[in-house]
Each structure stands twice: as C-alpha cells, then as structure tokens.
Amino acid sequence: MKFLFTRLFLIVVFIGVLLGLIAYARGYRINFSKKTITSTGILVVSSYPDGAKIYINNELKGATNSNLTLVPGKYQVEIKKDGYFSWKKNLTIKGELVVKAEALLFPQNPSLSPVASLGVVKAYFSAINNKIIIFCENDNPEKDGIYLLENTKKPLSIFNPLKLLVLKSAFSEDFEFTDAGIIFSPDGKQIIFTTPITTYLISTEEQTNQPFNITNSRQTIEQAWQSEAEKNSQKILETFKDPFPKIASDSFKIISFSPDESKILYEATKNTTLPLIIDPPLIAANQTVEERELKRGSFYVYDKKEDKNFPIENCKLKIENCLLWYPNSAHLIINEGKQISIMEYDGQNKQAVYSGPFEQDFVAVTSDGKLLILANLNPQTNKLPDVYAVGIR
Secondary structure (H helix, E strand, O other), rough: HHHHHHHHHHHHHEEEEEEEHHHHHOOEEEEEOOEEEHHHHHHEEEEEEEOEEEEEOOOEEEEEEEEEOOOOOOOOOOEEOEEOOOOOEEEEOHHHHHEEEEEEOOOOOOOEEEEEOEEEEEEEEEOOEEEEEEEEEOOOOOOOOEEEEOOEEEEOEEOOEEEEEEEEHOOOOOOOOHHEEEEOOOOOOEEEEOOOOOOEEEEOOOOOOEEEEEHHHHHHEEEEEEHHHHHHHHHHOOOOOOOHHHHHHHHHEEEEEEEOOOEEEEEEOEEEOHHHOOOOOOOOOOOOOOOEEOOOOEEEEEOOOOEEEEEEEEOOOOOOHHHEEEEOOEEEEEEEOHHHHHHHHOOOOOOEEOOOOOOOOOOOEEEOOOOEEEEOOOOOOOOOOOOEEEOOO
16 A cells, blocks of 8 residues: 555656646746746847847846746847947747847948959949949950959858959940949849940850840840749749738839748838738737838838738838848848948848948848948049948858
C-alpha cells in the first residue's frame, strides 16, 4: 500500500511539474506581491547591428538580441546604440503572445565614397531591374557616352565597374545629353534612348557601335513594353488573396512592389474601402494603426502577409523619384529634395540618413543597402557631379 501511495505521489508531482513548465512556457508567472499567477507576454528584441541597449518605458532592460518577459500592458520600447539613430515604438503586450521589435539602426554619420569619376550629366535608376544608366560627358570623345552601372553585389567587390554601352560619337546627330532621356524595357535588357530628333534602341548587355534607329517604330515598342509591364504586375497581384487583385486593378495606381513582392506601394485612384481579407485578423501582427478607408490621391503600402494597409505621406517631388524600396522590403527610402530619409513601411521611425549635397532628381540604392547619389563635392575643380555611395549600413 505504501508503495502505491508513493507512486501516486510521484505521478502527481510529475504532473504538477509538467503543468508548471507548460504554464511557464506559455508565459505564466507568480506575482509574489499580489500572491497570484498572472499571464505574461514575450517581447523579442533584435537589432542590426546587434549589441544595442533596450529601454522599456525609459528603463534599461538589457541588450539586443534577447527575449523579455513582460506583464500585459502598453510599453514604449526604445533601442539605442552609440553613433546610430535610436529606434522607438509603442507596443502592446498581451498574455501568452510573442511580440517582435526588430530595429534596423542607421548611422548618424554615413560614409561617402566615389563610384564613378567621368563627369555625369544624367543618371537613371530602374528599381525593378536594379540597373543604373548614366550619361557621361566631359569633352572627351573616347569616354563620353552611355554607361551601365549594374549594382548587384559580387564577391570581392563593392561595386561592379562601369560598362560602356555606346560612345556619344557613335550617334550621327549633334545633341547634348541634357536634352536626352531613356525608358527601360520591363526586363532591363534594353533601353529606348531619345534625343530631340531621333530615338534609338540600345542593349544594356553589350557594347554597340551602331545604335539602332527606331524613330518610326518607337510608339509600337513603348506600347509593347507597357503591355508586358502590366502583365508582370498582374502576375504578382495574382499571388495576393481575393478580392485584393480586383480592388487593386479597379482602384490603384501601382507605384512598385517590394523586392520580396510581399508588399505593394500604390496611389488610390478613387475613394473606396479595403475590406478585411484575413478575417479574423492575425493575432501578433504589426500594431501600427492602419487605414482601410482609401482616399483618392493618397499613397499607401499594403502588406499581404498580415493584411495591413498603412498611409504614406505624399512626396514633394514626383512620386517615381520620391519613394524607393530598401532591399530588406521593410523600409522605404524618401527623396525629400534637401535630404534623404528612410522609414519603416508602416510610416514609423523616419530618419534623415543623408542631408549633404546631392542632385535632387536622382537617388538609387544598391542590393547591399547603400544609397547612390549624384554630387559635386568640388565644384571649383569639377564642372559635373559624379556617382557616390552613401554607406548607411
């Protein structure tokens, strides 16, 4: 009999310990002051670079990357690191739930390094194809021309070298690059190069000595490219849950998709309501207040993974030159004319990461997170700007 009671006691103890471990894992803690057991939530805090300090309601709680157990409630979370802009957000912790605070910290003093030194008249960036076309003109017939800077990162190099596409001397007419322009093909393998008189088709994959004159067929080619671009956008839209693709087709002007194609930056073309697509909403989703009553002419970012829609402030410049996706698909680059800022896709933690001199109509980003600008840092010696990389990571 005694042996039986012992076994029952051990079983009860085992079950009690097991239940205690399960409760602990689910976030329950003993509140000794109130003599109660309360549920808690877990705040997972990470940063890049790591080793930043974590402040909860202005109280130092440790360093990233770590997990903090907190009782349910509202908290101000701030992540700080010397030499970097701080990250701050108000978060609500709920019992038994995990909330993430992921901070990408940007340096207060970014580095600046030259990428080209030929004298750049104009530069164009295709975020879709990650390619940059620059017009160089410095009264040197052997170097003046159209170049490609394909900024995909390669091992053992920071930037790919400039690749000459065509010398200016190859064109039969006399014109200035300041009066010329380009249009990228949907796949980025070709560009339409326009001068005041003639239009040419130029490959971005190889050098050409005789640009192909398409003046008479320009409209046809542009219409075909536009049709192909619309088909590509539609294919991406089809990965979104219904009825979002139809609403987007009827009420959006799509500006761009994020690099991972999980988010869409768009302008509302009419007043409408974006219904809940994931219903009920996800429990541990982004807590920033969203906006589903769309106003014509306003800009938004929609996140298909969490079915969240966030308003984005309007830009002072043309929208094509104003907003770019950062490579991590979680931030937007904003060209504000006198400065370049970066903010999270939900509009939070906006930081002016560069406010030095730059040509306002060109900002690009490399695949490893550097900004590219046109700047003339020595105008007394150089009459034209060049391409510089702004190191913000």
